Amino acid sequence: MSKQSEWTRRAVLRLAWVGVIASAALTIEPLFKYLTSKEDRQRSPLVVYKKPLSENSGWQNTAAARVWVKRDSSGVMALVATCTHLGCEVNYHADREEWLCPCHASIYDEEGKTISGPASKALPRVAVQPQADGSLIINTSKIVGLDTRV
């Protein structure tokens, strides 16, 4: 009988409060992560490329992971490496001079035109604006034709 009196209703309820506070404390970290997440922030469509771009150097990646620039004999062009099938990021294979999509194996040639795979449209080209200091500003919200150079 003496053992029973150790766990009074009051003691049990107090322990329950400890449990409530402990489980509330467990939500602090998830809440912090949720509230500070910047995954849905507005991204600027403008990407800057500052390095010098020599002719026939092949596609160069910019600071924005999916935006690539290249200079050929007639000028500079920019490409967005988003698969036109379902939007995966396609990888540039400089040795094969091809763009490969890891998701459904679409293949694009050097210029971004489709060779095979579920994708039917070419990789999108976007507008490039050369600045006075030699850097490039790429406007990813403005789609241009495959033959456009600046």
Next chain:
Amino acid sequence: MNDTKSFVNHIRPRFVSEGALRVFYTVCLGGLSFLAFIVLGVTGILLMFHYQPGDNAFSSVLTISSVIPYGGVIRNLHYWAGQIMVVTVNLHMLRVVWTHSYKPPKQLNWLVGVALLIFVLYLDFSGYLLIGSQESGAAATVAVNILGLVPVIGTWLAQILFGEPSALSGSTLVVYVWHCVALPMVAFLLQLYHFWRVRRDGGVRPL
């Protein structure tokens, strides 16, 4: 501390009749509804940090539920608490009829409860619209067209309750403000009055 203690003691009934402690008299349905309402309030405020009403609604809902850390948990808690609340509120209504608790002296509280039921149903529907999917666009269009059949004030009423939803997304700023601010506030105050009335009318039962 002393004030807190006396406030807590004030909320508690002075005495509780033994019959009132029977769970199967109320089945705690009102209390469960209130619990769901609290969960909805907390998770709803959290969702507002990442939700964007209007044309971006559906993509922001997708981002919340699949990209933002723990966003899926919060959205699902909000969604299911909403579903459960509609069920418990209706069962609560049935229970009140079953136990004849709408009869005097509780007739006023019955009317308050009916008003709360309407608020809860509109909150549920507007939450469905705020998802911004094509289904909610269709639902908003149907609702606006039905309200348009009301003579004289119909289009005006639809404008006030729903704004101008497109057929592709029911999420408008008007629905957002009703769902997130105006109705929860009114419903909460009405609930406090509802609970106070329960005590006042002599139904001394734990909430």
